[in-house]
Amino acid sequence: MTEHLLNSKQMAQFVASGYLKFEDMIPADLCKACRDEMPTFGGYMAVGSPFEETWPKNTPLGDAFRLPQVQGLIHSLIGPDPLYDHHAAHLVKGNQMKGPDAHQDSVIDFRENYFDIQLSFFPVDTTDEMGGTFLVPGTQYRNVRTGEIGLYQHMRGKIWATCPAGTMYVWNTRVWHGARSNHTDEDRYMFKLRLNPTRPQIRNFDTSDLDDPAIPGILNTNHGWEGNEHRYELMHRMKLWRYLSGQPDYDIGERFLRRIEYNPGRVAVA
Numbered sequence: 001m002t003e004h005l006l007n008s009k010q011m012a013q014f015v016a017s018g019y020l021k022f023e024d025m026i027p028a029d030l031c032k033a034c035r036d037e038m039p040t041f042g043g044y045m046a047v048g049s050p051f052e053e054t055w056p057k058n059t060p061l062g063d064a065f066r067l068p069q070v071q072g073l074i075h076s077l078i079g080p081d082p083l084y085d086h087h088a089a090h091l092v093k094g095n096q097m098k099g100p101d102a103h104q105d106s107v108i109d110f111r112e113n114y115f116d117i118q119l120s121f122f123p124v125d126t127t128d129e130m131g132g133t134f135l136v137p138g139t140q141y142r143n144v145r146t147g148e149i150g151l152y153q154h155m156r157g158k159i160w161a162t163c164p165a166g167t168m169y170v171w172n173t174r175v176w177h178g179a180r181s182n183h184t185d186e187d188r189y190m191f192k193l194r195l196n197p198t199r200p201q202i203r204n205f206d207t208s209d210l211d212d213p214a215i216p217g218i219l220n221t222n223h224g225w226e227g228n229e230h231r232y233e234l235m236h237r238m239k240l241w242r243y244l245s246g247q248p249d250y251d252i253g254e255r256f257l258r259r260i261e262y263n264p265g266r267v268a269v270a
């Protein structure tokens with residue numbers, strides 16, 4: 001599995017944007033078998049139980065999420081022995097219109113130094129007209145109440161899944177997202193699996209490039225919607241990066257976090 005771990009630059013990208021995209025994650029023959037299995041795969045299993053024990057074995061979808069490259073991805077973000085949270089074979093039928101659908105899954109979730117992941121697997125070629133899931137990268141630090149953001153449309157920086165069969169997106173569950181309309185005659189599936197970590201999410205990835213000079217720039221990514229809030233967003237990202245990378249004093253630019261942490265009033269007077 002070691003060769004499938006995310007590197008530090010990819011982790012920094014996840015911290016900044018809240019998602020990563022991997023084409024060719026699931027081989028074509030397995031994609032087809034998974035697509036055939038999706039309508040009958042079933043719903044919720046034992047929420048909060050060990051994923052390895054709970055997830056079905058010897059079925060196409062069982063096998064797909066146990067591929068070494070998928071396991072490496074999971075391990076990098078949430079560490080060993082993850083817990084099963086839930087899954088869903090999300091279906092948008094052919095010619096089904098979705099309308100405003102922006103929402104956040106993670107309602108009232110203020111846990112610090114913590115995130116769950118959702119793996120979104122697209123088993124067939126998903127065209128623009130089929131309307132793959134959309135995400136607004138970088139919104140994972142903005143907690144809102146589920147669909148109250150439905151009035152926001154065409155946000156700057158919005159992306160959506162237009163991808164070949166076998167593509168997997170992994171995303172922080174707090175990223176704002178939604179389903180798009182399907183303008184084709186073909187039903188579209190997005191298979192989602194949510195997992196929880198069981199221990200602190202510290203240095204579970206390949207840290208050999210931890211000092212790469214590209215990392216500050218990656219953390220500083222501007223997605224277009226941040227505007228004047230960009231530096232505040234950057235502070236949230238740096239706090240999470242400090243935690244995940246095990247660098248409690250990490251800072252960038254003009255040492256932005258020092259600005260709010262330096263306080264002589266806290267020094268004890270003898």
Ligand SMILES: [Fe+2]
Nearest residue numbers: 103104105177
């Ligand atoms: Fe959702």
